[in-house]
Every structure is written in structure tokens, then in C-alpha cells.
Amino acid sequence: MALLEVKDLGVRFTRRDASPVDAVQRVSFTLEKGKTLGIVGESGSGKSQTVMALLGLLPGNGLASGEALYAGRNLLTLSQRELNQIRGDRIGMVFQDPMTSLNPFLTVERQMTEALQLHRGVSRREARQKAIEALQRVWIPDAARRIDRYPHEFSGGMRQRVTIATALLTEPEILIADEPTTALDVTVQAQIIELLRELNRDLGTAIILITHDMGVVAGLADDVMVMYAGRTVERAGAQALFENPTHPYTRGLLDALPRIDDSDGTHDIDAPLRTIAGNPPAPGEAIEGCAFAPRCALAKERCHSTRPELEAIAGEKDGWRACLRPVGEMMEVVR
Amino acid sequence: MNTSPSTTASTANAAPRRSRSPLELAFRQFLRNRAALASLVILGIIVIACFVGPLFLTNDPAANDWGAISIPPTLLGQHWFGTDELGRDLLVRTLAGGRVSLEVGLLGTLVSGLIGVAWGATSGYIGGRTDAVMMRIVDMMYAIPYMLIAILMMTLLGRAFYLVVLTISAFSWLDMARVVRGQTLSLRTREFIDAARATGVSTPGIILRHIVPNLLGVVVVYATVTVPGIVLTESVLSFLGLGVQEPMTSWGVLINDGAQKLESMPWLLLCPAVMLCVTLYCVNFVGDGLRDALDTKER
Numbered sequence: 018m019a020l021l022e023v024k025d026l027g028v029r030f031t032r033r034d035a036s037p038v039d040a041v042q043r044v045s046f047t048l049e050k051g052k053t054l055g056i057v058g059e060s061g062s063g064k065s066q067t068v069m070a071l072l073g074l075l076p077g078n079g080l081a082s083g084e085a086l087y088a089g090r091n092l093l094t095l096s097q098r099e100l101n102q103i104r105g106d107r108i109g110m111v112f113q114d115p116m117t118s119l120n121p122f123l124t125v126e127r128q129m130t131e132a133l134q135l136h137r138g139v140s141r142r143e144a145r146q147k148a149i150e151a152l153q154r155v156w157i158p159d160a161a162r163r164i165d166r167y168p169h170e171f172s173g174g175m176r177q178r179v180t181i182a183t184a185l186l187t188e189p190e191i192l193i194a195d196e197p198t199t200a201l202d203v204t205v206q207a208q209i210i211e212l213l214r215e216l217n218r219d220l221g222t223a224i225i226l227i228t229h230d231m232g233v234v235a236g237l238a239d240d241v242m243v244m245y246a247g248r249t250v251e252r253a254g255a256q257a258l259f260e261n262p263t264h265p266y267t268r269g270l271l272d273a274l275p276r277i278d279d280s281d282g283t284h285d286i287d288a289p290l291r292t293i294a295g296n297p298p299a300p301g302e303a304i305e306g307c308a309f310a311p312r313c314a315l316a317k318e319r320c321h322s323t324r325p326e327l328e329a330i331a332g333e334k335d336g337w338r339a340c341l342r343p344v345g346e347m348m349e350v351v352r
Numbered sequence: 353m354n355t356s357p358s359t360t361a362s363t364a365n366a367a368p369r370r371s372r373s374p375l376e377l378a379f380r381q382f383l384r385n386r387a388a389l390a391s392l393v394i395l396g397i398i399v400i401a402c403f404v405g406p407l408f409l410t411n412d413p414a415a416n417d418w419g420a421i422s423i424p425p426t427l428l429g430q431h432w433f434g435t436d437e438l439g440r441d442l443l444v445r446t447l448a449g450g451r452v453s454l455e456v457g458l459l460g461t462l463v464s465g466l467i468g469v470a471w472g473a474t475s476g477y478i479g480g481r482t483d484a485v486m487m488r489i490v491d492m493m494y495a496i497p498y499m500l501i502a503i504l505m506m507t508l509l510g511r512a513f514y515l516v517v518l519t520i521s522a523f524s525w526l527d528m529a530r531v532v533r534g535q536t537l538s539l540r541t542r543e544f545i546d547a548a549r550a551t552g553v554s555t556p557g558i559i560l561r562h563i564v565p566n567l568l569g570v571v572v573v574y575a576t577v578t579v580p581g582i583v584l585t586e587s588v589l590s591f592l593g594l595g596v597q598e599p600m601t602s603w604g605v606l607i608n609d610g611a612q613k614l615e616s617m618p619w620l621l622l623c624p625a626v627m628l629c630v631t632l633y634c635v636n637f638v639g640d641g642l643r644d645a646l647d648t649k650e651r
Contacts, residue, residue, distance in 0.1 A: 072550050077480055097555075105552030112550075118543040121374055122565040131561070132551045166371045180547070 019047040020190055020223055021071075025083040026093075028066045028075065028247075038301035040066045040079070041247045043327075046240075048191065053217055053224040055238030055255065057231065057270065061297060063247035064227045068193045072110060073100045087191075106136040109184030113196040115176035119168035125152075126164045129183045136187050151182040155212055174205035178212065185216060192216070193225045198233055210236050231274055235259055240335070243267045246298050246308035249327055253336040263330055263338045263347055265313045269293040307341065315342050375568060381645035388641020391634040398631055402450035425619050433623045436609070445601055446624050452602040453583050453628070456517055460582040461575050463521035468528025469571055473563050475529070476536025478555070487533065490526050498523040502589055511597040520585050528574055535570045539563055569646035576639025580632040587628065603628045 028041035041063040048054050056064045070081035071092050085092040087103065095103070104110070112118035120128055129151070130144035139147070145164070152160035155178040168176055177197060184192055194213065198206040214237055217224050226237055234241055234255065241259075242252040243266065251264040262268045272291045295312035298304055307313070310320040320341050330336035330344060338344070372380075383389060425434040425442075433442035475486035502519045509515055539545065540563075548562045583603070589595045590604025591611075598605075603624045610621030 074546055074549055101552040101554060103552070104550050110547070110550040112543050112547055114543060118547045120544040120548070120562050120566070122568070123561070124371070124373075127561075131548075131553065135552055135557075167373055169374065170371065183551075 020050045020087070021048040022086040023047070023067075023071070023084070024086070026067060026070060026085060027082040028063065028070050029080050029082065030076075031078045031080070032301070036301065039247055040300065041070065044083075044242075044244070044247075044249050045327075046242055046249075046252060048223050048225060050190070051217070051221040051223055052239045053213075053226060053237050055234035055241045056225065056227045056244060057229065057234055057241060058244035059229055059297060061246075061300060062244040064244050065195055067244075068110075068195060068225060068227060072104050072108065072193070073097070102136070105132045106187045107189050108191045108193065109187065109189040111177070111180050111184050111192065111194040111197045114200040115173055115180055116200065118180055119176055121168055124165050124167055125171070125179055128168075129164070129179070129186060132183065133186050147186060148182070151186050152179065154185075155179070155182040156208075157182070173201055174208060177201060177205075177209055181209070181212060181216070185220070185222065188220065189222060191223045191225065193227075195227045196229070197226070198228070198230065206233070213237060231270055243270070246304070248308065249337070249339065250309065251338045251340075252327070253330070253333065253338075257333060257336055263333075263336070263344045264340050265315050265342070265347065266293070266309050268347060269312075307339075315346060317342070378569065378642075378645040382641050385641040385644060388637050388644075391637035391641070394630065395634040395638060398450065398627070398634070399454060402447050402454055405447040406444055406451070424617070425623070434617075434619045436617070436620055437613070442606075442620065442623055445606060446603075446627055449601040449603050449606045449624060450627060450631070452513070452596055452600060453586055453604065454631075456513075456520065456586040456602070457579045457583040459517045460520045460524060460586075461578045463517070464525035464528055464578060464582075465571060465575055466525075467521070468525035469532050469564065469567060471525065472529040472532025472534075473536050473559050473567065476533035477540055477559050477563055479537075479540070483533075487530075490529055493523065493526050496523075503592075503594060506589075506594040511594065513596050513600065516586060516589060516595055520582050520589075524578060524582055524585070528571070528578065531570060531574050532567055535567055536563055539566050569642075573639055573643045573646060576635055576642060580635050583628070583632065 024045050026041060026044040027039065030038045030040055032038060044063070044067055046054060056067065058064045066075070066079070069075050070079070071085050073092070073095070075081060081093045083093065087108070090099075092100070092103070119125070126145055126148060129148035130141060133139050133144040133147060134141065137144075149160045149164055152164060157163055157175060157178060163171075168179075171179060177200075181192075181194075181197070192213075197213070198209050201209065210233060213224060213226070216222055217237075224237070226234065228234055238255045240253070241255050243250050243258075243264065245266050251258065251262065251267045253263070258267065259271065262271055269291075270293070273293060275290055293312055298308055298311075304324075306319075306321040306323055307316070307325050310316040313320065323341060325339045325341045327337050327339045330338050425432060433446060435441055436445075471486060471490070475483045498519075501523070505515055505519050545558060545562060548558050553561070586595055586602060587604030587607060590602050591608040593608070595604050596602050606624035607621060607628065610617070610619075610624060613620050
């Protein structure tokens with residue numbers, strides 16, 4: 018049975034002038050126990066808002082619709098009190114920027130033990146001991162001493178490891194990581210990815226990983242959901258998606274990855290970097306057809322007027338795409 | 353790995369190093385500010401003199417020395433600041449009055465700080481309709497002329513020390529609430545607040561454990577502006593004859609007395625007025641130094 022089942026999730030913001038903006042529309046996915054789901058998309062594609070909605074962290078003018086079933090309960094309709102029993106306990110979260118996601122005025126110990134004291138009712142001393150162990154698990158050297166330090170005495174990579182350790186203290190079933198590596202430099206990124214993989218393997222924590230970095234997804238995810246302008250454009254197993262992307266946008270994202278080697282002889286490593294021309298639609302812009310159509314090399318007239326719905330990809334297990342053009346045409350045109 | 357003596361030495365040094373909180377760092381920064389530090393020292397001397405001084409001086413502030421009436425300040429006798437027309441020693445009276453003024457200032461600031469922080473942080477964090485209602489209440493309070501209320505309270509309920517503090521505090525938390533609310537609004541959008549919410553911390557928990565500690569800097573700085581304001585307000589009330597009652601005295605009362613005898617006995621005005629000014633200047637300098645020290649972001 019699925020651990021988390023999201024059906025037709027929508028997030029609507031109301032602007033000051035009362036006009037609505039749909040940040041997320043009709044997003045559905047399931048997360049199985051111990052699996053990793055990568056949500057990919059560019060800035061403003063609604064990937065962060067999707068998980069914020071799940072945890073009830075939308076700003077005051079945001080409203081979530083649809084259903085998000087966790088342990089038989091709809092997260093979207095829970096009261097603040099009920100939600101507080103789940104978040105931080107069964108569902109942990111790691112934020113993008115470890116420089117700002119730790120409270121600068123509290124020692125690391127105070128911030129780490131908060132969740133344990135809150136959800137487990139353990140004593141401060143016991144919580145502290147567990148926190149030290151958690152820090153050791155994320156390779157913080159000299160954890161027993163460092164735990165009494167303030168966040169500003171840690172480096173960026175260490176802070177992110179602290180936030181991950183904090184989120185894992187209560188041994189949650191789901192860890193949501195919102196661009197956990199974006200604010201870090203490349204070598205530290207690799208460490209964090211490795212750490213997440215290890216935790217996923219050793220503790221069986223299911224992970225929802227939000228990122229705009231295809232490389233990060235490739236290294237970690239079992240399933241991938243690609244979002245564009247608040248909608249899912251493609252959802253498939255990671256391997257299938259990388260080997261055979263069936264949506265022009267996914268294809269464009271993969272082609273935009275810089276290549277540094279040409280081991281299989283198919284890439285011209287001296288060629289200029291590829292981009293996807295144009296910009297995503299502005300939030301709140303009325304779109305009649307496919308949101309990606311204006312930037313799509315494959316777009317036909319119909320794409321501008323008819324909105325594609327998410328449909329199962331023929332011959333692909335658990336593969337879904339939202340595109341009016343047949344899968345077979347993907348290969349030839351974009352290359 | 354090459355373990356040179358210097359690296360072992362530095363790790364050995366690092367081991368006992370204490371962890372420093374952001375406030376502690378700001379305090380160290382503050383200590384480097386000469387003017388602020390000097391002000392703090394002078395302020396300390398004045399405070400100690402006002403609270404401890406009268407214990408060591410033989411004169412009771414209300415005692416009359418009939419052998420020395422209306423004598424100007426002199427270092428020769430025992431009346432360094434001179435005496436008034438009833439032969440009361442002005443130094444003792446200035447110190448005793450200072451104690452009352454400072455007590456009013458500190459107590460008033462404490463009360464207004466507590467109310468202001470609680471009000472502002474709650475209003476700013478919860479936001480929306482709650483915020484609107486709470487801030488409109490503050491606006492309404494602003495519209496009430498506090499002097500009128502003070503005069504009413506004093507005339508109806510008598511001129512008692514606690515009433516003075518109460519009346520002043522009841523109106524001086526408004527600015528604090530506004531400042532705190534503004535700061536809370538910007539804190540609320542910081543990621544660590546989202547992180548706290550994602551941890552399942554309740555709203556009161558977030559306000560108390562995550563918002564309030566981050567407000568300390570602003571609150572401390574603003575409190576140093578509030579102290580002189582309240583001391584001054586008390587002086588104004590006393591000057592109008594609405595402050596503390598004889599034989600209790602305060603700087604405001606003394607200045608009021610002195611002003612009436614300005615031509616014959618100018619020292620009666622000068623001594624308490626100078627003390628008041630020096631104190632207010634010092635508090636302001638300290639506040640300035642604190643603001644500078646807390647200003648530098650994220651060291």
C-alpha cells in the first residue's frame with residue numbers, strides 16, 4: 018500500500034486584488050514505503066508549493082485543494098493541532114538554505130531536541146543523547162561538543178547535515194527535501210546526496226526530493242515527476258525517464274545538461290550548451306492549450322488550443338505524460 | 353598527514369573555546385565602542401550612587417539642618433550640593449529622587465517591554481484579522497491623550513508611586529508593540545520559522561522559542577530609548593505636580609522646586625537637572641552603541 022497518496026492536488030493563491038493564481042493544478046502521485054520520488058521543474062513550476070501544501074505550510078493567502086492521504090487521513094483537511102502531530106514526527110522536512118533554516122539565536126542542541134521533546138516526550142538529557150548520535154550518523158565530527166554551538170559556527174554543508182539529522186531524529190517515514198543541495202557548493206552537494214541515499218537505504222525513509230538539478234535526481238530517485246507551470250508533464254520511473262523521455266520538456270531539460278565526457282561517442286562535447294528558448298508563463302497567466310507549447314519545437318496548432326491531460330504511456334509501467342504529440346515523434350525532431 | 357606542532361597547538365586551543373551566542377558577540381562588539389562604554393560606566397556610577405549612596409550619607413532626605421539653610425554648593429561643609437530653604441541636603445535629595453526616577457524608568461520600561469513584546473509578536477506572527485484588530489487597538493490607544501488620563505488617575509486615586517508607574521506603562525508599550533510587530537513580520541518569512549512549523553511546533557511555542565529570542569536585539573535597543581522617555585514623562589508629571597508625593601521626591605519634583613527658586617537659589621535647579629541630563633545622555637549613548645553592535649548581521 019502506498020505510504021502517501023496525493024490526488025488532484027491544487028494550490029491557489031489569492032492576490033491582494035482578489036484575483037486567483039493557480040500555482041499547482043491537478044498534481045497526483047504516490048510514494049511507496051522506502052522509495053525516493055524526485056520532483057523536478059524550474060523556478061515557479063509549483064514543485065515547492067506542492068510539498069508546502071502537504072505540510073500545511075502555505076502562506077495565509079494560499080489554499081490547497083484535492084487530497085493527500087497519509088495513513089488514511091487527508092493531510093489537507095487536518096486541523097493545525099492534528100497536523101502538528103504528524104509533521105516533524107512522521108514527516109520530516111529539510112529546507113533549501115541551511116543558512117536561514119536554522120534559528121541563529123538557539124544552539125543546535127535546542128533546535129534538534131525540540132522535535133523529540135515535542136513528539137516523544139523524552140527528557141532533555143535523553144533527547145540530547147539521541148541528537149548527538151544523529152549528528153554522528155550524518156558525519157559531524159566531535160558531535161558531543163559541537164552540539165552546544167550556534168548555527169553560525171557551522172559551515173553551510175555542516176548546517177545542512179544538521180537539518181537532515183534533525184529531521185531524522187524522530188525516524189520519520191517520509192523525508193521531504195526541498196532543494197537540499199541548491200545552496201551548497203558542488204563537493205558538498207555530493208556529500209549530501211550520498212548521505213540521503215545512505216539514510217534511505219539504512220533507515221528505509223521514503224524521500225520526496227525537490228530539485229531543479231537533473232543530476233541530483235539521477236543519483237537518487239526511483240521515480241521522477243517533472244512539473245511545468247504548476248502541472249505534471251511527465252511522471253515515470255527514473256531509469257525509463259532518463260533513457261527515454263517522452264515529453265518535449267523533459268527532453269529539453271536532459272539535453273540542457275552539460276556533458277563533460279563523450280564515452281559513448283554520441284555527444285559533441287565542444288558544442289555550445291543547449292537551452293530551452295523562451296520563458297515559462299507568468300503565474301496567473303491564462304493558458305488555453307499546453308503551457309509548454311510556446312517553447313516547444315514540436316508544438317502544432319492544436320497544442321496551443323487544447324490542454325493535454327496526463328495519460329498513461331503505452332507499454333510503459335507507471336509512466337504518465339501530458340502531451341498531445343505521440344511518443345514516437347519525440348526522438349527525431351528535438352535532436 | 354603532517355602533524356606540525358602549530359596545528360596541535362591550535363586544536364588544543366580550540367578545544368576549551370566557549371561557544372558564543374549572537375548576543376554575546378554583539379556584547380563584545382559593544383565593549384569596543386568607547387563612548388558607549390564610558391556612558392555605561394557613568395550610568396553605572398549614577399545608578400549605584402542613587403541606590404546605595406543615601407545609605408552612606410548621614411542625612412535623611414527629609415531631615416532639616418536648621419544651621420545651614422539655603423547654602424550654595426560647597427566642598428567645605430557636609431552639603432556638597434548645598435541645601436534648600438528648609439535646610440534639606442540637596443545631594444541626598446538628588447540621589448533619593450534619582451532612585452525614584454530610575455525606578456520608574458526601569459519598572460515602566462520592563463512592564464511596557466513585556467506588554468509590547470507579547471502584543472507585537474503575537475499580532476505580527478498570527479497576522480491577518482488578528483493583526484488588524486490588535487493594531488487598531490494600539491492606534492486607538494495612541495489617540496487617547498495620556499496626560500489627560502494621568503491627570504485623572506492622579507486626582508481620583510491619589511499620587512502614589514505605583515500609580516505613576518502604572519499610568520506611564522499603560523501608554524508606553526505602544527511604540528514597543530509596533531517596533532516588535534514590524535520585526536516579527538520580517539522574521540515570520542524566514543525559513544527557520546517554516547522549519548519550526550514543519551517540526552510541529554505550536555503557535556505559542558514558535559512565538560516564545562523562535563520569534564522572541566530573535567527580537568532581543570531590537571527590544572534591548574528600543575528599551576534604551578524607552579527608559580529616558582519614561583524618566584522624562586515622570587519628570588513632566590512631577591513638574592505639573594502630579595508625580596510622587598512629598599516627602600518622596602524625584603528628579604522631576606526637584607526640578608520643579610528648583611525652577612521656582614531659579615533666581616535666588618539656582619543650584620536647586622542645576623544639580624538635579626544636570627544629573628537628569630547626564631543620565632539621559634548616557635542611556636542614549638548606550639542605546640546607540642547597542643544598536644551599532646547588534647546591527648552587523650550574521651558574523
